Amino acid sequence: xAGVMQNPRHLVRRRGQEARLRCSPMKGHSHVYWYRQLPExxxxxxxxxxxxxxxxxxxxxKERFSAEFPKEGPxxxxxxxxxxxxxAAYFCASSPTRSYGNEQFFGPGTRLTVL
Amino acid sequence: DAKTTQPTSMDCAEGxxxxxxxxxxxISGNEYVYWYRQIHSxxxQYIIHGLKNNxxxxxxxxxxxxxxxxxxxxLPHATLRDTAVYYCIVRxxxxxxxxxxxxxxxxxxxxx
Numbered sequence: 001x002a003g004v005m006q007n008p009r010h011l012v013r014r015r016g017q018e019a020r021l022r023c024s025p026m027k028g029h030s031h032v033y034w035y036r037q038l039p040e041x042x043x044x045x046x047x048x049x050x051x052x053x054x055x056x057x058x059x060x061x062k063e064r065f066s067a068e069f070p071k072e073g074p075x076x077x078x079x080x081x082x083x084x085x086x087x088a089a090y091f092c093a094s095s096p097t098r099s100y101g102n103e104q105f106f107g108p109g110t111r112l113t114v115l
Numbered sequence: 116d117a118k119t120t121q122p123t124s125m126d127c128a129e130g131x132x133x134x135x136x137x138x139x140x141x142i143s144g145n146e147y148v149y150w151y152r153q154i155h156s157x158x159x160q161y162i163i164h165g166l167k168n169n170x171x172x173x174x175x176x177x178x179x180x181x182x183x184x185x186x187x188x189x190l191p192h193a194t195l196r197d198t199a200v201y202y203c204i205v206r207x208x209x210x211x212x213x214x215x216x217x218x219x220x221x222x223x224x225x226x227x
Contacts, residue, residue: 004158033214033215035215035217041219042202042217042218042219042220043159043202043215043217044217045214045215045216045217048212048213048214055211055212056210056211056212056213056214058212059214089156091158091159093159093215103149103161103164104161104215105161106151106158106159106160106161107158108157108158109156109157109158111156
């Protein structure tokens with residue numbers, strides 16, 4: 001059973017470009033979470049999605065950031081008009097259900113560098 | 116904001132037990148305590164979790180105080196590969212949502 005997959009692993013963008021980060025959850029998992037980690041910091045929650053639904057986006061910046069988890073295909077975190085402050089590691093996690101006691105399994109992350 | 120506090124760093128000798136403390140004095144009755152670790156800058160790796168009973172698995176043991184205001188992660192025989200940042204996390208569930216709230220963690224260094 002493959003783990004959580006994220007691609008690309010490294011992404012370089014110039015200021016003003018768009019960044020698209022993909023996350024394929026573990027097989028059978030229908031809950032996806034996105035976290036961002038700035039250098040020397042812990043992970044910060046961004047958004048929680050189920051298939052075709054955004055459950056909680058309280059950690060997402062109000063502008064330029066969006067996320068989706070379509071019925072088919074991976075979850076996408078999209079950052080429009082990137083700025084240098086968006087440079088960070090973005091981690092995706094998945095879990096099978098929202099029941100208490102389920103752990104979230106993390107992917108290897110996408111490291112975004114904005115020039 | 117993180118609901119946990121941990122020491123910034125700790126050292127441990129290889130082969131000895133590593134005991135990592137965590138305070139979570141504001142934890143609610145239905146909130147689980149989770150431990151993850153992050154080696155270099157890889158994705159966090161799940162270690163163990165618990166609600167109020169002590170837990171043990173192949174990686175570690177988790178001791179939770181009776182009042183649930185603190186806990187200790189125990190790695191019984193630390194190896195060099197256990198060098199990592201260890202995060203004690205409260206899984207927050209509210210308003211139909213849930214999330215892991217990370218603090219800055221404890222950087223554990225296992226020395227030969």
